Amino acid sequence: MADEDFYWANATPELRAYHDQEWGIPQHGDDNLFELLSLETYQAGLSWQIVLKKRAAFNKAFHHFQINRVAKMTSEEIDALMTNPDIIRNRRKLEATVTNAQAIQRVQAEFGSFDQYLWDFVAGEPIVNAPKSPDEVPAQTELSQLVSKDMKKRGFKFVGPVTIYSYLQGAGLVDDHLA
Template sequence: MPHDSTGLIHHSDGCPRCWWAGLDPVYVAYHDTEWGVPEHDGRALYEKLILDGFQAGLSWITILRRREGFRRAFAGFDPEAIARFTQADVERLMQDTGIIRNRAKIVGTIAGARAFLAIEERGPGFSRFLWDFVEGQPIQGRATDRAGIATETEISRAISRALKSEGFSFCGPTIVHAFMQAVGMVNDHLAGCHRHAPCAAMGAGR
């Protein structure tokens, strides 16, 4: 189903959606229920940041289809459990066909868990650490076409620098901006998308 000149896809259910959702049911469900919804749970934010890091060089649908495999392999993305992973765990994960077997990203996930715990311990926590960059409120994008959607911003560059200084890896400005879009720190649904207004309302409710 082709998208129109703005980048909206008009599905048979009558709901216009952002172009990237395509027709894959997994992708459409993700677009309609998760992407752009403000997320404030620290552990969930950690999981999404790690998965976005694994996406580097790949398509998001590749990661999305393996998400349950990642959750099994990484102890449900429990940072306390992952922080205790050893070299033996790294070797185990390198043999796990349910995930993307990239040694640097696996090692980075463990380092990220330890960084997460350090941020949590000193307070006020990982969620606040991230959301303070947008003063606790989602940035409301109002792009009417895909050309108006940024791939990185000054805020994503600042968050990237902060995360790297804490010990996270695979968190460049483009990855961080994609993460911000996904967890609702910025509402980048196209203005004509049926999810733009609901996500905006959720952001205004805090």
């Protein structure tokens, strides 16, 4: 079975472009990894298609996911975002974006970068699974459980093992492109 049979990637042109140009391709850079983590947070309970359609608005609302700027955002700024119809207006998720930026700053102080912290979980190399069908792609793994537990311990929010597995896939730490 080829990647073009991966049902979620074929649902819309936006999903196909995301799959072909980003998903599963190793991502680096703290701000890029923070953006993707934030998008995964917004996606919880919703569709990835909705998040992708609102991606540009989220980038504008959160200073292009510049960690140091987002970490300083105030509750008044979150209040203002709650009136923005171009983003997903879930206060807990918006507040988690600020909380996660602050958690990333602590990780940066300890590990040098968020990038280093994440990629250390896979010894700097993507895990290539090459499943034969979408049914073989798990919702979570021991790795996502480990990363999730560690991130929660460090103060991150909305980082359950299912969300983290999706994040690891999207950031290319785990490559689940079909064989």
